[in-house]
Amino acid sequence: MSIRIYNTLTQKKEVFKPIEEGKVKMYVCGPTVYNYIHIGNARPAIVFDTVRRYLEFRGYEVKYVSNFTDVDDRIIKAANENNEDVFSLADRFIRAYFEDIAALGCLKAAHHPRVTENMDIIIHFIKGLIDKDFAYESDGDVYFRTKKFQEYGKLSHQSIDDLRLGARIEVGEKKQDPLDFALWKAAKPGEVYWESPWGKGRPGWHIECSAMAREYLGDTIDIHAGGQDLTFPHHENEIAQSESLTGKPFANYWMHNGYINIDNEKMSKSLGNFVLVHDIITQHDPNVLRFFMLSVHYRHPINYSEELLNNAKSALERLQTSYQNLKHRLEASTNLVEDDQKWLDQIANFHNQFIEEMDDDFNTANAISVLFEVSKLANYYLMEKNTSPVVIRKFLETFEQFFNVLGLELTKDQLLDEEIEQLITKRNEARKNRDFHTADQIRDQLKEMNIVLEDTPQGTRWKRS
Numbered sequence: 001m002s003i004r005i006y007n008t009l010t011q012k013k014e015v016f017k018p019i020e021e022g023k024v025k026m027y028v029c030g031p032t033v034y035n036y037i038h039i040g041n042a043r044p045a046i047v048f049d050t051v052r053r054y055l056e057f058r059g060y061e062v063k064y065v066s067n068f069t070d071v072d073d074r075i076i077k078a079a080n081e082n083n084e085d086v087f088s089l090a091d092r093f094i095r096a097y098f099e100d101i102a103a104l105g106c107l108k109a110a111h112h113p114r115v116t117e118n119m120d121i122i123i124h125f126i127k128g129l130i131d132k133d134f135a136y137e138s139d140g141d142v143y144f145r146t147k148k149f150q151e152y153g154k155l156s157h158q159s160i161d162d163l164r165l166g167a168r169i170e171v172g173e174k175k176q177d178p179l180d181f182a183l184w185k186a187a188k189p190g191e192v193y194w195e196s197p198w199g200k201g202r203p204g205w206h207i208e209c210s211a212m213a214r215e216y217l218g219d220t221i222d223i224h225a226g227g228q229d230l231t232f233p234h235h236e237n238e239i240a241q242s243e244s245l246t247g248k249p250f251a252n253y254w255m256h257n258g259y260i261n262i263d264n265e266k267m268s269k270s271l272g273n274f275v276l277v278h279d280i281i282t283q284h285d286p287n288v289l290r291f292f293m294l295s296v297h298y299r300h301p302i303n304y305s306e307e308l309l310n311n312a313k314s315a316l317e318r319l320q321t322s323y324q325n326l327k328h329r330l331e332a333s334t335n336l337v338e339d340d341q342k343w344l345d346q347i348a349n350f351h352n353q354f355i356e357e358m359d360d361d362f363n364t365a366n367a368i369s370v371l372f373e374v375s376k377l378a379n380y381y382l383m384e385k386n387t388s389p390v391v392i393r394k395f396l397e398t399f400e401q402f403f404n405v406l407g408l409e410l411t412k413d414q415l416l417d418e419e420i421e422q423l424i425t426k427r428n429e430a431r432k433n434r435d436f437h438t439a440d441q442i443r444d445q446l447k448e449m450n451i452v453l454e455d456t457p458q459g460t461r462w463k464r465s
């Protein structure tokens with residue numbers, strides 16, 4: 001079986017064929033760093049990190065690049081409001097971004113290029129477009145000549161004529177046609193600027209990604225990704241710029257994640273309806289947030305609520321407990337049992353199912369359902385009187401592999417079911433011996449670990465609070 005990817009460009013799932021066998025070049029549009037990221041911004045980071053992990057699991061060597069937009073209007077505004085210079089503000093939020101996404105289990109990219117460190121290659125790219133008459137200078141600004149790129153609209157499936165209907169030239173813009181967009185913006189007085197052949201200024205947003213993707217990955221890349229809102233105009237413009245310059249396709253597969261919504265409205269900084277990753281990971285294990293995101297297919301919207309996050313927490317804990325119980329039992333299993341093969345076959349079957357689901361456009365939601373099937377089978381197996389280390393190890397390995405592909409952690413500071421049972425037995429013995437001091441100590445120790453005991457005529461019951 002091969003991996004199939006839903007390609008926004010063709011609006012179809014397509015079999016994935018890399019440009020170079022065994023290698024994948026992948027570019028994911030990164031954040032504009034003027035604030036902490038909210039959980040909507042975290043979705044592309046988590047989703048495409050999982051795509052990368054899965055491609056690596058399937059044997060590809062992935063070169064993953066994700067940029068920082070570290071100069072733009074919003075950054076300049078935030079820096080002014082904060083009485084801080086643009087560079088130090090951007091730097092602060094880049095550091096915060098790395099901390100947040102590392103907590104969420106995202107691997108580092110091969111490169112995290114910043115716009116301000118790639119000004120030469122951006123200016124060079126713009127010059128190339130002017131030389132080919134795909135761009136023109138106008139009073140210190142440079143604009144892309146959109147109508148010259150015949151295929152404009154192919155990613156967002158809109159015709160140039162339709163787009164023209166909605167386009168206006170804003171006050172202060174010096175373009176020749178309403179569809180043209182800025183590649184270089186002349187600096188306003190007092191603004192941060194870079195020298196260029198067109199005077200002091202800074203780049204437009206779209207050109208940055210075209211230039212940096214080409215610099216770090218080449219003319220044509222395999223996968224270009226980002227949130228759904230980037231399809232138009234950002235990615236459409238990236239295609240126009242890159243393909244006009246090189247005459248080659250820019251990216252073979254375009255992937256877009258759906259929104260994180262709150263009360264069915266897109267979470268965004270401008271609407272103020274956001275939950276910062278920075279805050280939420282002080283209250284919840286970041287693994288829970290990652291698990292929550294991956295429980296839904298990446299193209300579907302997620303309506304965020306605290307309740308859903310709590311459900312994700314219990315679901316993840318069920319899987320983790322199952323793993324812990326297996327681990328605990330491993331030491332106690334010595335027998336090779338005759339029907340080992342029957343269990344091993346069932347586990348292998350789940351293994352194949354997991355791969356089938358992930359091959360199908362990275363369906364993490366269904367892959368997680370397979371994990372629950374593995375866990376159900378494991379719990380059932382642990383009820384057997386004789387267990388074999390071979391089978392237990394296979395269960396453990398399966399959990400470890402799948403959790404690793406999803407970027408999730410299996411262990412946490414929690415007592416195993418069997419450890420709890422042992423402590424309860426010890427406590428009951430102490431009570432029988434009228435050693436109430438020890439009995440109380442055990443009860444307190446368990447309480448600290450959020451385990452509540454209830455003594456009933458049938459014996460002691462326990463639950464996690």
Ligand SMILES: Nc1ncnc2c1ncn2[C@@H]1O[C@H](COP(=O)(O)OP(=O)(O)OP(=O)(O)O)[C@@H](O)[C@H]1O
Nearest residue numbers: 031032040041043044226227258259260267268269
């Ligand atoms: N609510 C959301 N759900 C999913 N992805 C999102 C959401 N909001 C932004 N993104 C994605 O986050 C990534 C980083 O985007 P960026 O830093 O430009 O944020 P943004 O779109 O400006 O956010 P905001 O709309 O809150 O200002 C992009 O890939 C973008 O598509």
Ligand SMILES: [Zn+2]
Nearest residue numbers: 029030209234
């Ligand atoms: Zn981009």
